[in-house]
Amino acid sequence: MKFYLETERLILREFRESETEGVFELDSNPEVHKYLGKNPITTYKQAENIITFFEEQYKERGIGRFAAFEKASGEFIGWSGLKLNTGEKEALNGFTNFIDIGYRFIQRFWGKGYASESAFACLDFGFKQMNYDIIYGAADVQNIGSNKILQKIGLQFINQFGYKGVDVNWYELKKSDYGK
Template identity: 30%
Template sequence: MNRYKYRDGLESERLKTRFLQLADVDVWEEFYTREENSKYLLNLGGSTPKENARLAVERQLKRYKQKTYGLQALIEKSSGQLIGQCGVLSQDVNGRLELEVGYQLFNNYWGMGYATEAAQLFRDYGFKELSAESIISIIDVENLPSQRVAERNGMKCAEQIKYMGFDVFVYRITKPEWEKL
């Protein structure tokens, strides 16, 4: 991986990205009130949805500062609305430094292809701009929608591991596999 040239302002057909800001906490609060979301999220230690939203945004701001990439706000071009987040993350997986594409969308934008579009945007960015040799997605074994996104992103399930207390699949795509897409 080529360190460090992470930027925002990426664009796909329907989306554009920007780095998260503390002002985004209010928008993210509702995401943390929904049980169907929280079962797949790392417990950040907040006692309220607003506190968890703040901790989640601060976590990304810390990643930007520490140059370990981070999730970015996804903005729907047609409405200008923040609809979720996606990005690349530097992850230690069983002692290996990996580049992960991670994504979360607000529930009312599920099933519209936005997660796949965003994941492909950052997958391509990882290979083209960050010189990654492979890219992964770490997905809870029960999170079937995210597994389907990874598969549409050209990834294959490479292994099942325990990660941060979760049973997860590690989906992977290598640069040669990506070049064939």
């Protein structure tokens, strides 16, 4: 399956090796990783490995994060998408087999509404095209921006849990509540 979504200002599609430089710019920035374990990447090889991981998700799990591009410039700006989390290694809040929504953007594209715009498109894709019953989201309690986005796109706060020494807010949106 090929993934391609278009919004008013963005194009979301499968990752390709050509995004290595953009992924490096994104994931080597300590500010981007402030609420993601504070472990930014330091090499292009790590950026290549991230893209390989996304490509494997498409093949093995039928879904994954989408590379995001600004329509006006054609520039890679980050990623947004859905992920099938499986097994104990990817467990969150006691869940071991679930779809989550996520997004990550290069810092110079923050504050433009791209995360919300892309996340709305991904929710629509998840519920209407992939026919998922429920989509979850998680955000570090201190990451005010990400928590606001999850709420803005309609996910409902469920509870707070600890993960690797960090307090995390857990959200969900059921297909039956989508668009209400």
